[in-house]
Amino acid sequence: MKTFEINGNLKSEMGLGSRYPDFRRVIYSVRNFFIQYLEEEFMNSIDLYVDNATSNSGYTPKITPILGKYLIIKLGINPTDGEARIAFQFAHELMHFVYYAKHGIDKQMADEQEEVICSAAALIIVHNFYPEFFEQCNNYVKSLKRPEYRKGAEVAEMVAYHLGELIKKI
Numbered sequence: 001m002k003t004f005e006i007n008g009n010l011k012s013e014m015g016l017g018s019r020y021p022d023f024r025r026v027i028y029s030v031r032n033f034f035i036q037y038l039e040e041e042f043m044n045s046i047d048l049y050v051d052n053a054t055s056n057s058g059y060t061p062k063i064t065p066i067l068g069k070y071l072i073i074k075l076g077i078n079p080t081d082g083e084a085r086i087a088f089q090f091a092h093e094l095m096h097f098v099y100y101a102k103h104g105i106d107k108q109m110a111d112e113q114e115e116v117i118c119s120a121a122a123l124i125i126v127h128n129f130y131p132e133f134f135e136q137c138n139n140y141v142k143s144l145k146r147p148e149y150r151k152g153a154e155v156a157e158m159v160a161y162h163l164g165e166l167i168k169k170i
Contacts, residue, residue, distance in 0.1 A: 003047040003048070003049070003070070004031070004043075004044065004047075004048050004049075004050075005048075005049050005050070006023075006024055006027055006049075006050045006051075007049065007050065007051040007052070010023065010051070010052055015052065016052060016077065016079050017079060018079075019079045022083055022086075023052070023077065023086055026083050026086040026087050026090065027050055027086070027090055029087075029129065030087050030090050030091050030094060030125055030129070031043070031090075031094065033125065033128070033129075033163065034094055034098070034163070036163075036164075037163050037164040037167050038098065038167065042101055043097075043101070045101045046070060046071055046097070046100055046101055046105055047069065047070035047071070048070065048071050048072075048073065048097060049070065049071070049072045049073070050072075050073045050075070050090070051072060051073070051074045051075070052074065052075050052076070052077050053074055053075065053076045053077075060074050060075060060076035061073070061074065061075045061076050061089040061090075061092065061093050062074050062093070063093045063096045063097060063100070065100065065105050065106070068105055068106060069105070070105075071097060071100060071105070073090065073093040073094070073097070075089045075090060075093070076089065077089065082133070083129075083130065084126055084129070084130035084133035084137065087122075087125050087126060087129055087130060088122045088123075088125065088126050088137055089122070090125075091121045091122045091124070091125035091126075092118045092119060092121060092122040093118075094121070095117060095118040095121035095122075096110060096114070096118055098167070098170065099114055099170065102170060112147075112148040113148075115146070115148040115149060115152070116148050116149075116151045116152050116155055117152070117155065117166060117169055117170060118152070119141055119148070119149045119150075119151070119152020119153070119155075119156075120152040120153070120155040120156040120159070120166055121152075121156075121163065121166060122137070122141075122152070123137060123138055123141060123152060123153060123156040123161070124156050124159075124161045124162070124163050124166060125163075127156070127161040128161065128163075138153055138156075141153045155169070
């Protein structure tokens with residue numbers, strides 16, 4: 001089994017502090033939801049580490065391959081952000097992980113189609129886990145400047161907010 005780990009330093013007051021248990025629970029819930037539609041072995045095929053941004057840490061959320069050996073997902077969560085935002089960001093980046101697991105850690109950067117699918121995955125997770133925030137997230141996605149992100153709303157609706165159906169499009 002490969003490694004799946006959340007940065008333990010996020011427990012500190014410099015990280016997420018008292019919000020760390022919520023962050024951790026959401027991350028594991030979303031990952032377990034993905035595992036329902038993908039083999040656990042597949043989801044463990046590449047070491048994955050989850051972290052959160054600190055000041056001046058560059059663009060987030062983002063998934064980055066390191067030394068051709070493992071992946072780091074770095075989210076952009078503030079201690080005051082709600083669980084729906086954590087789930088939304090993580091689901092998008094975790095779908096990028098699925099692409100890496102399928103095509104190899106040296107795959108080319110995400111193309112437009114991959115971003116559409118990742119954007120749709122984020123909406124599907126919010127739709128299933130946090131329906132009270134779905135409309136807000138859906139409107140946010142529909143308002144994004146880049147069309148490949150906006151189209152994710154259309155694709156999520158097209159698959160009836162079912163992650164298994166979305167995964168078939170990869």
